[in-house]
Amino acid sequence: MAAQDTIRFVPERCDGCGDCMKACSKAKGSASRISVVAGVGQGWEMALCRQCGDPKCVANCPAGALDKHGGTGIVGWSAELCVDCHLCTLGCAYGGIAFDPTAGHVQKCDMCDGAPACVLACGKGALQHLSAAARLHETHADKEDMFVPGLSACQGCNSELLIRHTMRRIGRESIVAAPPGCIPGMGTVGYNGQTGSKVPIFHPLLTNTAAMLGGIKRQYERKGQDVTVVALAGDGGAVDVGFQSLSGAAERGERVLFICVDNEGYMNTGMQASGSTTFGSWTSTTPVGEIGRGKSTDGKYLPQLMMGHGCAYVATASTAFLDDYHAKLEKALAASRAGFAYLHVHAPCPTGWRFPAAMTTEVCRRQVESNFVTLWEFTPADGLRFTRGVERPRPVADYVRMIGKYKHLAPADLERIQASVDRRVETLQGFRRRPAAE
Amino acid sequence: MTDAHAKYLIVGASHAGREALAAIRMHDPEGRLVMLSREKHLPYSPTILPYVVSGRSAPDHIALAKAEWFADNRAELVLGARVVEVDPTARAVRLADGGRWTYDRLLLATGAEPAVPRVEGLERGGYHVLRTLDDALAVRTHAASARRAVVLGAGLVGLHAAETLAEAGLDVTVVEMRPHVLAEYFDARAAALIGETFERHGVRMLMGRRLERAAGSEPCRLGLDDGTELEADLLLVVAGVRPATDLLAGSPVATDKGILVDQRMRTNVEGIWAAGDVAQANGFLSGRPIINGTLPEAVEQGRIAGMDMAGDADLVPYGGGIALNTYGFFGRHAVAVGAAATAEGDGAEVHTTEGNGYCRIVLKDDRLIGLAAIDRVVDAGILWRLIQRRTDLTPVRDRFLSHPLETARALMSQGWR
CATH class of the missing domain: 3.50.50.60 (FAD/NAD(P)-binding domain)
Structure with missing residues (x-):
């Protein structure tokens, strides 16, 4: 479920000036849809449509004139279908939809197309418009960006977004390992003798990242210093070449946070296939021609293997669901104090996968909506828990069709991909800890 | 099969x-x-x-x-x-x-x-009911050619239909055996305000009368218990369900x-x-x-x-039904929640205000049990919950009686925050 916008009321800051109501009334040319009233005894209270998740006003409408929009979450009203029965007002516990005698029909807040007039008019900070982005901004904007401006990631790459978010949260008391891959390639480890990061960052071999980080962490522990050690690795440095040391460190329970940013191949060196490259993908080493039809085997699914290591925490994430990622990052950081924490974040690559740079977030979303990517977390005690339902996926073809590296695929290939997606979901479902009653 | x-x-x-x-x-x-x-x-x-x-x-x-x-x-x-x-x-x-x-x-x-009362001469085919889409389409078609309509029953559906037929230019008479309209929701005064509006729009309101005889169709001749004789090209029976x-x-x-x-x-x-x-x-x-x-x-x-x-474990069992309805008529609007028609006495206090619209508030032990309003904006959904939660209105009693809209909003906002 995508996070949706909301208007927050902070009663301590409200002085009852009524500017919000005047602004609403002016913007809408009718009675104000937000209502600030004197509180009981003291202070001020507010009535406004809450854009409910399961709106009673909609259920009460005999005319189909009210509808909850699946994307924006806004409960919309249709003047054409409304019959002025006002039964919707019986459903609302918030005073959020009311009859407006001047307009001659019911009125409700429509969030002013994303820029609510009431919020703009409030000079006291008593009303706040919180979008998903605004919520993230509120939490993270004041934190220091740990990378220099102007990293040279390809246009549309979500890895830069991801590492900036991650290191803002982790902060200065940290050491970063960036093994060969796109992340050091975009300049995080530096150019011309200058570093690209404000925290110590080093460039281990593809093969020894987790081992080096484990050792560094132990040395700091020995000196009594609490430092977060983080790997920002690609799939090559985790799934393929880096796997042996990763597996060993996980097995030993090194207190490391290992983040694999998975773009399903060696994308910065010329788009060669990796163990993570999925079936049917075109890469420069799995070409498409008279004989070749892209990669002929399925990708290796590392997150599942990491569960098998009994890591303190394992989770998958997508940058289309940043709220979900941040929640998992918090848990992973906490878990990395006691043992090995592994985050697997999917990074569709516009350059190597051949899709328009502006579509990355949409591609990420489609991956998740089709179950091509599933969002879950795992701890040894609680087993696997999906953080987004997998019950009603879109057909995987909806995702595959967006991506150039799959454009040669025949219907039979699509069927095979769909079958392996379905099989993986089933397998993952088996890792859930079932309640005793079930 | x-x-x-x-x-x-x-x-x-x-x-x-x-x-x-x-x-x-x-x-x-x-x-x-x-x-x-x-x-x-x-x-x-x-x-x-x-x-x-x-x-x-x-x-x-x-x-x-x-x-x-x-x-x-x-x-x-x-x-x-x-x-x-x-x-x-x-x-x-x-x-x-x-x-x-x-x-x-x-x-x-x-x-x-539809519950059709047993009346001598009232036979299937001779009248309309209004419960299905086909019923509605039949009334609509018939109304186009009819001149005089009689609506039997002054409940919500009956009044809606009477208004519609009157607006379509028919001569409309409403016959109701109870003493006033919408008796299940509104007190006599509120009902009178609604009834008068219908009369002002040319609808003949015959309250407290019972239909005794019917004969023929187009026109259907109707005899009421007080001797009144009516003729209807279109007879709509909406006397309950x-x-x-x-x-x-x-x-x-x-x-x-x-x-x-x-x-x-x-x-x-x-x-x-x-x-x-x-x-x-x-x-x-x-x-x-x-x-x-x-x-x-x-x-x-x-x-x-x-x-x-x-088998959803989050189920909250039914707390019991509360009568409630909203009603728009000739551009005006009415709301009734709970036992709004309750008479004064037996612990019930009734506070009626007229001026800025009609409002009748019924309290019992300083808790709301019913409210009816005409041309006055109240949040019926909040009032419903005040009744259901038996919210003690003692601290806000006077304010609630004079400003039910704002006071109810304040109570609710404070409650859910």
């Missing part, structure tokens, strides 16, 4: 059925879910019908749920399927066309049917006025639930089982039934 099986079988396709369907799917995305409708049209609300008569709502734009909605919810809608018998032993229902469905869990949400329980004849499902249900909308027979206008569930204020025949109660009951059928 079909013989098919559903894990969840819902009989009836209006608000209670639709809400139950959605509630089931919230909890069980897989189990086969089938809705049987006796209609040939997509599901619609009986509440919309007066607006179909008036032409405000187009018949093809009134669906409560379209084919895509059923597909999205992985539910099957079977139209033209009238259930005539329920056999709990075989867990089966039989259809009028001979078809048969078996079920694991059955919801009866068959709604209500009764729960549609015919399909339970001979079955062990317990009925009184409607199908008796508990707080989870379960009937006395395992595997059978009932909700909406057909169900008889607890009344909040009376504590006795009554027909809570309003749209919001159908929604509430449907939701509870669906949750219980699917």
